[in-house]
Amino acid sequence: MKKILTLIFILTSFASFTFAADAELDIIKKSNNLPKIEIGLAPNAMKKELTSKVRDMISKDLQVSGHFEVVDTSLIVAYNSIPNLLALSNKGTDLFLNIDSQVTGFGAYSVMVKLFDINSKQLVFNRSFTTSKEERYPFLAHRIAISINKHLKAPSIDWMDKFVIFSQYKDAKKADIIIADYTLTFQQTVIKGGLNIFPKWADKKQESFYYTTYDTGIPTLIKRNIYTRKKETIMKSEGMLVASDVNDDGTKVLITASPEFQPDIYLYDTKRKSKVRLTNYKGIDVGAHFVENDSKIVFVSDRLQHPNIFAKKIGNRGVERLVFHGNNNSSATTHKDFVVYTSRDRDNEFGTYTFNLYLMSTKSDFLKRLTSNGTNQFPKFSKDGESIIFLKTLNNKSSIGIIRLNYSKSFLFPLKSGKIQSLDW
């Protein structure tokens, strides 16, 4: 009897742990349908307009995650009250998120959230998030979405908290470098004055970045620390100079330079501070990115009379053509064995061009078109390889696009005016 009781005790302890975990997992994996979530704004929230923007951003983040179906709500629930669980249950809603806000005595802005699981009739998440500057609200929203997603044990969406860095033209021969959230709603200038282009994160922690400046009249590659503003001149190159790609541990950089006034690809070793030339063709070779564990590069070349995508094993002479459709393919970005590039598909009758994004593998015949209209440019993989950020222009309106590769879904965020020169994630 004692043995059976002990066994029951052990089993029930184990069961309680696994069941609690499984209950949360069930919310995400429930019978092929995404859990439905409604997001409400508490009636007494301070800074209503701002908090409404936070609510909208959280809503978008949860949709972009691919793990939730966000449904409209007409429910207004006081923050200290419980929502009408029966009404929500009858609608088929699985989760209700209530948002409140306040301004602290020190002038900081706090957002409080309560998440109710309608099926189990419980409050499952209750937390407060604060920022000292209201303009940073997009990051507040992203942190809330990430935390909720994490609490429900859905696949990570930590990438939403990463900075995007981009260069924006201000005037002729003038471009500033700006860091932003992934929707480009929050923006903060980090390099101002003169022509500063092709910013590229130097490390995973996003503490430093490379960029090209024309401050002295000669293209110069700089590495800059965003905290200390410490500036390191990597090299100069009359003609053009770009840091195209950085490997995972930041020790190697693929650079396009022109020491002989000829655009070619170089591999730069950050520790030895030395560079090795990788291409010799007399035309254009640019935009190299690491693939297959840094053993190969994928790059853009006009060696077949028009821009196309090629691959080359580092240290070998041979060059392999990767793309066999279209006559203008460029702007390749890579993750492991995958490449996303921009292809000019066709002229339409108005004499303008459409540029679409394509995803391919360097190790198989896999090829998939990712966009279908407008001008789609500057694709960049997220660090985890699950998302692509890009710029879309359609009917003279520009947006930042996010493609969630595993969910075959694409989302757009309207862009403030200004012409983007290049961006990195």
Add this chain to the structure above:
Amino acid sequence: MKKLSIYTFLIAAVLFTGCSQKEVEITSPEEAKTSESTLEQVAEVQEEQVVINDELLERAENGYYYMINGEKVLIENIYFGFDKYNLNNNMKTVAKSNADKLSAVQSGTTIKVEGNCDEWGTDEYNYALGLKRAKVVKDTLVMDGIAAQNISVVSFGESNPMCTDKNATCWQKNRRSEHKLVK
């Protein structure tokens, strides 16, 4: 025994349904480092110092006027086809005429050839196209007698447009190499 284990598990599962969870904390300590906390430490931006040492007398629709050897001369831009960096016959004539005028430039003055593109094309390729356009003009000047060490090249890609209209005429105006004199 196995049946008992499964049965026990099911009983436990049923018993634990609807069990209230531990009260969740209202305010949790923030995770280690977030982008928002990072922003507190990002240094304030300062305007970069820019050196501009171009000298020009007057800007024309299709080039720049300079005083060379006491004379006001027009050094004309060289224009290129879409996606191209070769000189057509017309442009070869213009380049030759430029070379004749530039041969009188004082020693110590550098002729800077700036290559430009229209707004089409993407990032690095555009800057490379601009460089090829600058280089082909330099090569032509060298062939016509200008010393190579007196000519520098630089690409501005699509960053320096003459016009911003969305039409073929404007795009053509932007696909050009310009000449600057630098002491």
